[in-house]
Amino acid sequence: MRVGTNVTSQLAQRMLGEVNDHQTSEVRKLAGAKRIYQAAIDPAGAAISLKMSAQNRSNLQAQRNSNDSFSMLEVADATMGSMQDIAIRLKELSIQMATDTYNDSDRANTNREFKQLAREIIRIQENAEYNGTKLLNGGRDLEMQIGIRNSEKNDRIKYNISDVMTSNRKLLNQNVLTKEGARSAMGAADALIDKISHSRAKVGSTMKRVESTSVNLQHNYENSEAARSKIEDTDIAKATAAKALDSIKMESATAFLAQANTAPGAIAKLLG
Numbered sequence: 668m669r670v671g672t673n674v675t676s677q678l679a680q681r682m683l684g685e686v687n688d689h690q691t692s693e694v695r696k697l698a699g700a701k702r703i704y705q706a707a708i709d710p711a712g713a714a715i716s717l718k719m720s721a722q723n724r725s726n727l728q729a730q731r732n733s734n735d736s737f738s739m740l741e742v743a744d745a746t747m748g749s750m751q752d753i754a755i756r757l758k759e760l761s762i763q764m765a766t767d768t769y770n771d772s773d774r775a776n777t778n779r780e781f782k783q784l785a786r787e788i789i790r791i792q793e794n795a796e797y798n799g800t801k802l803l804n805g806g807r808d809l810e811m812q813i814g815i816r817n818s819e820k821n822d823r824i825k826y827n828i829s830d831v832m833t834s835n836r837k838l839l840n841q842n843v844l845t846k847e848g849a850r851s852a853m854g855a856a857d858a859l860i861d862k863i864s865h866s867r868a869k870v871g872s873t874m875k876r877v878e879s880t881s882v883n884l885q886h887n888y889e890n891s892e893a894a895r896s897k898i899e900d901t902d903i904a905k906a907t908a909a910k911a912l913d914s915i916k917m918e919s920a921t922a923f924l925a926q927a928n929t930a931p932g933a934i935a936k937l938l939g
Contacts, residue, residue, distance in 0.1 A: 679924035686920050690913035696901040697910065703899050712898045719895040725815040726888045733881035736811035736824070739797040740874045743828070744867060746795040746803060750835075751863045753788045757781060757838065758856035764843035765850050778843050781852070785838040788859075792835060803828050813880045824880075826873050828866050835859065 695704050706713040760781050764774050795802045800809065807827065814822025838859060841852035 675927040676924060679920060679927045683917070683920040683924055686913055686916045690910060690917060693906050693910040693913060696906045697903065700901050700903075701899060702901045702906075709898075716895055716899040719891055719898075722815065723888055723891050723895065726884055726891065729813055729815050730881055730884045730888070732811065733813045733877050733884060736813060737874060737877045737881070739800070739802065739809075739811075740826075740870055740877065742797045743795060743802040744870050744874065746791060747828075747863050747867045747870065750788050750791055751860065751867070753784050753791075754856055754859045754863060757784055757788075758853060758860065760784075761841075761843055761849045761853035761856055763849075765846055765853060767846065771844075774844050774849075781841075781843050782839075785835075785841070788838070789835045811877065813877060813884075824873060824876060826870065828869070 692708075696702055703709050703713050703716060760777055763769070764777050769777070792803045793801075802809070808825045809827065811824045811826075812822060813824055816822050837855050838852070841848065841855050843849040843852055
């Protein structure tokens with residue numbers, strides 16, 4: 668027996684310190700619900716988790732972009748729906764005035780409506796916009812960023828409606844003041860209806876693509892978040908069990924330390 672150095676006490680202190688550190692770590696994991704609350708816990712896991720977190724946040728923004736893009740295309744589609752209604756009315760007026768059952772006065776009155784509608788359909792197209800962006804003027808491609816990377820092919824969708832405006836302008840030169848004029852206007856109205864139908868189909872297919880992209884982004888986000896959670900988040904059941912075990916070890920180490928600290932006193936009694 669030696670009294671100069673209480674090796675048993677030092678061992679008990681070290682064990683108590685290790686248990687206390689481990690218990691503190693488990694408490695932090697439970698409190699923050701993060702297994703990797705600092706990079707030192709799992710450097711490789713922390714690096715992977717950080718990359719996945721950045722990817723997932725980018726994914727959420729891409730989802731918002733997709734939703735906004737869908738809303739923008741809805742505005743374009745609704746606008747062209749109104750234009751199509753007017754174009755059908757123009758065709759109707761042209762057919763009505765292409766027969767001899769109407770006199771010149773009737774045609775003049777009808778022509779006023781025809782001209783007003785021809786101007787209105789252009790006004791509607793020129794004023795169609797989403798958040799200040801013109802949708803149907805055909806001036807430039809509208810790009811929608813629906814991916815998380817910078818790939819023109821895989822992460823962006825473009826659309827441009829350029830030929831509807833040209834057909835609209837042609838109607839301004841038409842009138843229904845005569846049978847011949849009405850018949851000519853009939854052909855121009857048919858051309859416009861075809862252009863609008865084609866453009867709506869184009870926008871509709873783009874909307875469907877954006878919608879599918881949004882669903883795919885949601886699936887990717889869910890799967891990626893689940894994978895990240897397995898790496899980074901705390902397993903509550905496992906951490907709770909580890910904390911309970913640490914509590915038992917803490918009590919045992921404390922009792923062992925107390926006993927080791929009394930050993931020198933027993934030696935003093937032998938000397939006394």
